[in-house]
Amino acid sequence: MNIVFLFLLVFGFSHCAVDYDQYDDEDLALSIPKDAVGVPKEFRRRVLKEMAIRQKPNDIPKNRCYCNYDESICGKNMTCVKMDGAACYHAVEEKYNKHEKRMETQHKWGCATLERGSGASHLTCNSWRAAHHSPKSIGCCYEGNFCNKDLVPPPYVHHHKEKVLQEEDNSYNETNSSFNNVINGIEMFFIIIAVGMIAFGVVWWAYRRRSRSAKEKPVSLSTESSYWDEKRAMMEDSGSGSGQAALLQRTVRQDLTIIQTIGQGRYGEVRKALYRGSYVAVKTFYTTDEDSWKNERDVYQTNMINHENILQFVAADIWSEEDSMTKMLLITDYHELGSLSDYLCREETLTTEEALRLIHSCLCGIEHLHASVQGTGSFRKPEIAHRDIKSKNIIVKRPNVCCIADLGLALRYQNNEIIPQKYNVQVGTKRYMAPELLSNTLNPQDFSQFKMADIYSMALVMWEIVIRVEVNTCEEVSALDETAADHSASSGIGESISSSDNYSRIQRHQKPKVESPASLKAKPYMPPFDGIVHNDPSFDDMREVVYVRKVRPPPELAWKKVPVLHKLSKLMEDSWHAMPHFRHTALKLKKETTKLIEMTDRQKQQQGKEMFQQQDSCLVESATNRYAC
Template identity: 35%
Template structure:
């Protein structure tokens, strides 16, 4: 009877060793055991051996004499099999721990100890078997849950695709006339624009990641014809804004290296939702706002960014005519100039984007509500826009407001230029909240006539001195005192040419003395007040 019980215990020990040695609590820890030659090997200097299992002491009879042998098992499985099968032997003992077999003897053990060990071994077998059983149950339940979730997700995906096809077929049945107009894109010649059926574009664009969120929707990076593109999405309730920006981008002769390149527009059905897409060039550097936050810039980079941005705005403001007097391109005011709406290209130049608020000077763009003067971003609004004193019947008023906003952008660029680079800040960061209201901006810009601080140390560098003069003439309080963007562009171009010339001879030519107005406000200063700091 005892023999049968013992065989059952040995069998269970083998099963436990196969399922990962549940009795051992040491996992993959290795122990150093005392080892008697010649079975230790030269790697252990013939004195020690290492094992993840157990050490042992064995009494052998050789030529009539008893020999004590100390060694270790090569694996946990061998340890379990040999130690449990010899648990009653007085000539073989196992132990677990560093050097545990050094002082281990092989004297006969009392019967009570063997019984206690047997009981402990049985208890461990029961616990180990229960753990294995519980693990199997948990694994089985997990498999059922995963299969259920996968089938549910697959069913929802198939249903979504079916609904999308039904919606698409419904649009095809209706002729695709509601919002599925034909669109135009530039050939690069600057004049005629071939027609591209909008319906074909959305199917060819794959969206990958959301890179921004605006007032009307989201901006995604996507692929179209193996080229990276930016996709600006509008919800169906903002279709008017999408139509307006699409019309602006389709203005004849608008194409320019410093205006964000436009590909096409499309109306896309996603389940029961309709989205309007505007597909434009994608620029890895992101916006000027992001670019200036990442690192400071040198003087040449400063002037390249500033001049190229001015060139883009000058092209918008410029009116292009044919010899007959017909408008090839009307003057366009941007109305939301800020560093977040200016992108930085790989060549270090800027291009203007986000023309959703733009207005054209062709019968004053009848699809734009010009009675709403407070358009754009409050932080960048000109004084006359904040106070709603701008004259919408005079188109130059819109262009002048753009120049004010551009002056703030120039200040952002100049602030990051070495050797006077400071931490990036948005305009008026020190006097208005992070999300200012109209009352905050009216108080600071219109009533107190404050402007972002100009460090006094800029006056020590000729180019920075000239940049200061341009900035102050852009953000002048009186709109009629501001420079035109064309003049700003020419001044910046002249500075860019001088950057590689003799710096010494341009000091007096470029830099008259700057008056420090940081001590207080002066309503007579047409350029607006700015503070000077060391």
Template identity: 35%
Template sequence: MLPKKMDICCVILPLLLIVSCGFDITAGLRCYCSDCPSNECDAGEGGRCVTAITKMGGTREDKIRYRCLKEEKIYIRVQEGKMQGGTPHCMVSAQKEDVNNIICCSGPDLCNQHLRPTYAPATVRPGDENSEAKLQFGTAELVIFIACPVLIVSILFMVLFFAYHQCQRNRHGYQLPNDASQETMPFVQQGQSSSTLREMMYEYSGSGSGLPLLVQRTIARQIQVRETIGKGRYGEVYRGRWRGENVAVKIFPSREERSWFREAEIYQTVMLRHENILGFIAADNKDNGTWTQLWLITDYHENGSLFDYLNRTVVSISGMLKLSLSASCGLAHLHMEIIGTEVHAGKPAIAHRDLKSKNILVKNNGTCCIADLGLAVRHDIATDSVDIAPNNRVGTKRYMAPEVLDESINMTHFESFKRADVYAFGLVLWEITRRCSLGGIVEEYQLPYYDMVQSDPSLEEMRKVVCEEKHRPAIPNRWHSHESLRVMARLMKECWYHNAAARLTTLRIKKTLASIANQEDMKI
């Protein structure tokens, strides 16, 4: 009996010792527990320790929980054809991986205490795809609905704008010809050093409308500007050099683009080219990024204007007639209308509107050419209308005809502008004739009405003298002692009649001056 009692004691005593020491014979995996009083829990044999993280809505902090997972929760499941161990508590739905995550571990004790689960990247949930697509589609529709009309209107406006300007250029003949590149490319590329301006004018200007625009631009970019030779209200004139030849460069500021364009446009009128009208070479613009210059390039005449020439030069009777006749030829060609044919376009009648001695240049051969066509107007024979420049410029007050000063001129009747030119030309004849030497006697140069108005007269002053008092420049007595000067005096008086309809035509002036010149030649 004793051995049996001793065996029982051997079994019971160790058990009592274990119990007294606080150990559980059935204890398994110990886990860290955030919800347990002692911060530990028993997962049992085959259990798991769990750490779970959850994104809390409305706050920036995540909630982390630690707990145990018993063995009975574990099972074997089939996934993608493979046998895998797992538990629903240790796995997160793919739809919630961006807001929940769980990590399980099976040892050692408290293995989950330092685990830190992270979220999976956010993915579009199957249920949200349609709604997101609908939102994007709705936004795209809104953008298209707003942007399309604006884009269409903008494109339409740009098309109309460029069409209008192209129509204007085509109407007045100031555009790059379609075949310009074919016609001028040899000149542009090869840079024929033997070509002179005179040769090119002869080659290209059969129509009398100037050089092709591409050639104009090529010439303009090769010009070296030298000293200033004149200054006016709307631009400065410089002497320039092109391939060893002198040219005149009239530079307009960008604010005077209309005046620049108008003058270039008039100069390129078909069949305008004439030996007594300033030779037009090119028009171009120069832009350096901060400012723009508008260039008008013409023939250069070193004698300058008739005003400058008469100030420093005394002329003979033949010289007087040469200046007067050549100027009248230029004005007559300007006023003349040339009827076109089916093959060749005609030339419209043109009125100058700012004729004066400063706008007439003197060539080296003693003849004149008319310049500064920025205020000129053309007669449209098809509609019997006047093409008036779209700017606010007015002529020189000292040379304005009575009907212009008192504003009684008929602006819709083209003949009115031609008659105003004749009045101004009569004053120019008076300036020329005063500088004619006869028997060693000659008057000093003066402007018309120099003894009646101040140097820069106002419209009121000129209106009072010309329209109300009907004064005209005085005729010196010595002119009556010579036949040619007497005819000149009568001619200029017939040019400045107060009644515009009674004035001579430019063709009659030209013929009368030619007759006087022939008589003088016969005397020689």
């Protein structure tokens, strides 16, 4: 009996071993519950691993996103797997901590869903543009490989009501807690109902009043950029065929009252309009120039672009006129003095100081465009090249103060790349184009060469301004010569002014011989190369004149007799040099003109002191004569 039992036991073990090895692969396909009892640990581990692989067929590096949800979503390694074409996201939200009584930032990382029909996650990734009850934002990336781990979401768009909502919620909780601790009984129940009804009525009345005042409150020009940010998602395209059409329930154009047309250019026309009680300039683009409108709008919305010498942006909009033509609007501040070209065409001439301050303000605006400015946090202003500097694209805000306008051709250099990525190198006004643009030798990989092309154009604008100067050379030289020596010791450029051709020293010795004051008559306004090329020169004409023959606008001989004008003429010659790397930077020109302004200010103060002393001596002399009589 024992022998039979032992035989059966050995036969059973051997049979089980054969069966397990033979059907090992087939068992992996069985749907065995994760918590099944009696399954060997090694076998169950292989089954679960196979099931996990089949559940994540897209588990490759480009589809992996960083995830901080619980293990049911992210697993133990804080990783989720997105679908091909979907995005990884980093979402932030401000939550009010009732216990700590402060706002706390909550971060969520994960995988966005793949939207049917779009092949991407547009709705999820653009949800930050819409209004939310609490401040929240989301940033997306499609590269995978945990690209969302260091991703910085866009700043909050809507958060001005959150503080009020928190205070109301906090006040309500404290009041409710106080009632729960103090009031007890049936009598107090009716009091609570009565107070609740009164509170509800007060809150409802306040809500209606606030809603009505919000509708009636006008949006100031300074906050219109914020209004545009709220509508930006709906206005990315005009419906001309390059993007989806967008309809706005309320547009900026409906608040505009067009007054008159004040200018016309290659992209459209500029009109003066009334916008919520203030005059604005409305630049109209046609759909054929939609890219230029988008680029100028984006440049005006660049971080930290606002500057005294950059034209102030108000708003942008898309509008369909009565003739069913879609037009794009760009709204900026209006300045009645018009462009610098119009300002120089007036009959009135300029003084040396006026010309110097006009040039200085233009250089301040260009220097701000060219500079890269680091702000707080991740905010950074990129380098910007204007690419169409000319007197018609410079606005005179008020006497002696200009601002740079028309940024439709501008390029931005951000994160080691040029924005927009598709651009044409040889653009701008041909009369003002630098020789490297005319000869097609500009290196587009070197962004500084675009900025040097701006400097060349600005040098021509400086010449346009200086030829409108009318000055008494004897008075200017005798006055400035007295302060030139002191300026050379303090500013570092006075020596070059006072010692060039030894002119100032000769004037001091020859001043008693001057019998009648000589004057430098201002010439009527003329554009650069006037008389050399016709009004609308061709590209080949300008290439022949500027690049081949190396012709530049001629300086006036009388400028050498005035130290300030002589220094400005030297700065012009250096700035329109044929080689870009020999030209001054905008910062250098700004500093040099600042020194010249300081020198003229000291000269005016010295003149005032001498005049006061002269008047004082005359009074003493007259009093002495009266006493003698």
